[in-house]
Amino acid sequence: MKTILVLGAGRSSSSLIQYLLHNAPVYGWKVVVGDVSEKAAREKIGHNPAGAFTPFDINHVVSSAQSIGSADVVISLLPAFLHPQVAKICLDQGKHLLTASYVSTDIQLMHEKAKSAGLLFLNECGLDPGIDHMTAMQIINRIKQKGGQIESFESLTGGLIAPRTDPENPWRYKFTWNPRNVVMAGQSTAKYLENGKLKYIPYHQLFSRTTRVEVPGFGVFEGYANRDSLQYIDTYALQNINTMLRGTLRYEGFCSAWNILVQLGCCDDSFIVDALENRSQADFFESFLPSGPGTIRKRVASLFNLDDNDEALDKLEWSGFFSDDLIGLEKGSPAQVVEHILSKRWTLKPDDLDLIVMWHRFTYRIGNELKETRASLTCTGESATHTAMARTVGLPLAIAAKLLLTEKLSRRGVQIPTLPEIYEPILAELDSLGIRMSEQEF
């Protein structure tokens, strides 16, 4: 009997826990879910006899060590900033750790200790980071093996809503992930490589300098650059590349509307606006507009040289930014107010399905020939519980746990899934679960 401890029973844990419970009888696993909320954990475990709940609060050092000490492998979905603490306990207790979070410096420094203790600390093994690394490396290694020299790599991923969800919603977007991160997205300078040159895009240009992406069967999307694409040149061993861009995908038209909020400064988190109790959403929004005659809609149109019937204006209006409805907050930063206003219409309803879209484009040279490979992965949520986000974040972790417990992962130390021995078996099983890239060659 092997014990898997899952830390965190939030939204993205549902498919992970379901997979583990489903496989528990076959492999003789006990699946313990640790969370501060017993209710959240019980909802995920149901009445499955292989499942159990344990109270888990990382601030309680002794009981955290006990919970981790009783497990064979720990899968943590806790917020990334807690992972150095979790990893420290795993080191002390001699337990493997799997996460979907970026490797922090603190975690990286544990590499030698984990390795000599025979432990695997596998991180960045969710969707983004996770499936993006795995699918990219599979294609990169294949191109290299046939003698290709990769010249450019662009990779964009988005957590969206399924085409048939909420047809009235002109943004084609809802919060399927941390809403605050969505509102604050892009607030540090984006850095990437384009045609051999370093490029920087400041926040206020990010949503107007987008990349157009077509995904067969799903139409047109647009992407904005992520914070730092440059570090992936080393991660993917692409040292002679000319163009390296990672970004975030949205449905076409999202960015030009979001850009209005950015341009006006509505996503500012640097100060608090007081006394909001009796202020309307329009009144808040107007604080970011120059004074002048005409309706708010007309003034926004005029400020940004838009037609009065521009779809960007429809999106803002649909979200209630021009509305006399009260905000319903006492105070908050502009970013918090925007999040609050958006959440009124951007919260997933029980029948809503989400959609993950991932898209890679590589150009490479073989001999004198310039070739192009495009690959895309789409995943639609099965339900409001088993969202595409929960499946694509949780299943790679679940599969990695299975591989580890069945002794099919021999690599130790701090790792991310960029090695074939890690990504090949995970991608093979994801494929069997319907999560796979489609490729086109040009």
Added chain:
Amino acid sequence: MKTILVLGAGRSSSSLIQYLLHNAPVYGWKVVVGDVSEKAAREKIGHNPAGAFTPFDINHVVSSAQSIGSADVVISLLPAFLHPQVAKICLDQGKHLLTASYVSTDIQLMHEKAKSAGLLFLNECGLDPGIDHMTAMQIINRIKQKGGQIESFESLTGGLIAPRTDPENPWRYKFTWNPRNVVMAGQSTAKYLENGKLKYIPYHQLFSRTTRVEVPGFGVFEGYANRDSLQYIDTYALQNINTMLRGTLRYEGFCSAWNILVQLGCCDDSFIVDALENRSQADFFESFLPSGPGTIRKRVASLFNLDDNDEALDKLEWSGFFSDDLIGLEKGSPAQVVEHILSKRWTLKPDDLDLIVMWHRFTYRIGNELKETRASLTCTGESATHTAMARTVGLPLAIAAKLLLTEKLSRRGVQIPTLPEIYEPILAELDSLGIRMSEQEF
């Protein structure tokens, strides 16, 4: 014999020290200049028998206390963040303190102690803050005394170059103050009141939402909003005002060119660019431009929808942003690189003269009549040493010291010059020195 201790012998101390030395024989003063640099202090003192140098380093607590303890009044031109330390010693030693810096919370908390010790801690007594407060309050109190209700107040000040200085310079601007502050200007959200509504302008809108200002005899200027205009509603006792805006003045055309640097993200101070040794200024600038065909100038023109001969492009080109010249730095944040490039042509030469422009506009209601008062003050530097900046920052402090030592300032505690008993005699003497507002009524 009274002793005045002047702390800091930098650029802005020249006119202050000259005034004090000039008046020393009349009033029996000794003028001691404290600085870490004896050379800087000796340059200001010359061979004047009333002047003396003392080494002064605020980190040397004992000798700092000795220097301050030997004085009757301390005038500090040290960086604002050092003023709580200076003020603490002044409290301990029972000495008056005069500065041109904003009152920090630490200083404000010393009010009661200073007051009960019979000490005046007069701050914000330079140009901006300083003459701006004094001239504004004089007009505000006059309007109130004749029964006027002030509806709007806009106040803008700029440190510029004199019309005949550097005629080739299309920006009509050079560094006459801390260059880093010029490059970083506006990087927090501007807050002000307009027609009864709170307004916020984010950094990236600041240089496109400017206020046009005409100064009789000096032509057209443009101003951008300062960080926080709202706090001056209380400072000036204008609680029922509808519009309250404070800002910074530049010659017309400056802001649209500076806006290009802001829009592109060139003034970003959040990351370091390495390996600049062999990179040209154009190459650096191009990092902030999307790739594309054509010269840098043409690509900037196209990105911002400008004519190819737009004057904003001329300004950037004159500053060398499109030039193949090497930058001449090893590394630096974009803001540091921009400061370095600009300083090559924006440093004052020995024959250059600077210019201070301050402009106020009030609208007020008397009975049913809406009236407007415009007031402006211009001050041209006398030389590269006795700049307009040094005169307008230093002379109000010097005059305040004279008033204090001749027992014409009886107010005690932490103060700023918004009370008639403080600003009236200072403004009267500034007037006699040629520094005065001209007013127009509409």
